[in-house]
C-alpha cells in the first residue's frame with residue numbers, strides 16, 4: 501500500500517495531493533499537465549517534494565518534517581516510462597538480469613524464467629535493444645523493472661508510444677503480471693479504455709489536486725470530476741458473450757437491456773465480460789429508429805441530464821438490468837428531444853467503436 505500526501509511547486513504549477521493505493525492497479529488519470537508524472541517522480545525519488553510524506557507499507561520513503569528522503573535506488577520501486585531506455589550494448593538477457601542488482605539478495609523473489617514466460621520474450625534474450633521493435637522494447641523494460649522484485653511498480657504511460665495493435669498485445673500482459681507477481685502498480689494513463697480495463701482504483705488529478713478517487717465505474721463519470729474532457733467519459737457494462745456471428749465477424753454480448761455487438765470474434769460463449777463504452781460513442785433515441793446502421797440499441801431510462809453553458813451535455817441512462825451508461829451528446833440535442841429524467845430511451849452504440857480486445 502502506497503500512501504502519498506505531498507505539496508510541491510514547480511514553476512507556476514502547484515501539486516497538492518493526498519491519496520492511497522492498495523493491491524492491484526491504481527490508475528492516476530487526468531488531463532495533460534494535471535501532475536501525474538510529477539507524482540510518479542516524487543514516488544520514484546526523482547523529485548524531492550517541498551513538503552509531505554510518502555510511505556510504502558510500513559516503510560517511510562519521504563517525510564520532509566523528519567528529514568527523511570530515501571534515495572531512489574533504495575526505494576525498491578520499479579519504474580517503466582513511455583520510452584524506457586535499455587542498455588544498448590547489453591543483450592536482452594543482460595538487461596533483464598541487471599534489474600536484479602537493485603534487490604538485496606535476500607529479497608530477490610522474482611526469477612528470470614517466470615518473467616520471460618509472462619512477457620513472452622524468450623525468443624529475444626540474445627538480441628540487442630537496437631534490434632527490437634517498440635513493443636518488444638517495452639516488454640523488456642517491464643521485465644527489467646520486475647526483476648528488481650519491486651514492492652511497487654510505477655508505470656507512466658507505458659503504452660502511449662505504441663500503436664493500437666501493440667497496446668492490445670501488452671495490456672493483457674500487464675494484467676497477468678499484476679495477478680502472477682502480486683506487485684501493486686501505480687499506473688498513469690490518458691486513455692480511458694486502458695484505465696477502465698486495468699484499474700482497481702482510479703485517482704483523478706486535476707490541476708495538481710485530487711478531484712476524485714474510487715472504482716473505475718464510479719469515477720469515469722463526468723459528474724464525478726472529469727467534466728470538461730468529453731473523451732474521458734466512459735461506462736462499464738457487464739454482460740455475457742454469445743455465439744460469434746462468423747459470417748460477419750461479430751460477437752454478441754447479452755445484456756439485460758439488449759445485445760451489444762462487438763466488432764471482432766471472441767470465441768468464449770457464456771463468459772462474463774465487461775464492455776467499456778466511451779460516452780462519445782453513444783447516441784440516444786426516444787423511439788427505436790428503423791433505418792439506421794447501428795445494431796446495438798439498449799433500453800433504459802434517463803437518470804440525470806447534466807448541461808452547462810458549453811455545447812455538450814451528459815445524459816446518464818439507467819439501462820434495464822441496472823448498469824448506468826453515460827452518453828455525451830450536444831445540449832441542442834437534449835433540448836430538441838426534450839430529454840429529462842424518467843424518459844424511456846434507446847442508447848445506440850456503434851459496434852465498430854467497441855474493440856473486442858479492450859473488453860475483459
Ligand SMILES: Nc1ncnc2c1ncn2[C@@H]1O[C@H](COP(=O)(O)OP(=O)(O)OP(=O)(O)O)[C@@H](O)[C@H]1O
Nearest residue numbers: 510511512513530531532533534535536537538539
Ligand atoms: N521541471 C519543471 N519546471 C517547471 N514546471 C514543470 C517542471 N516539470 C513539470 N512542470 C509543470 O508541472 C505541471 C505538471 O506536469 P506533469 O508532467 O506532472 O503533468 P502530467 O499530468 O503528467 O501531464 P502529461 O499527461 O502531459 O504528461 C505542468 O504544468 C508542467 O508544465
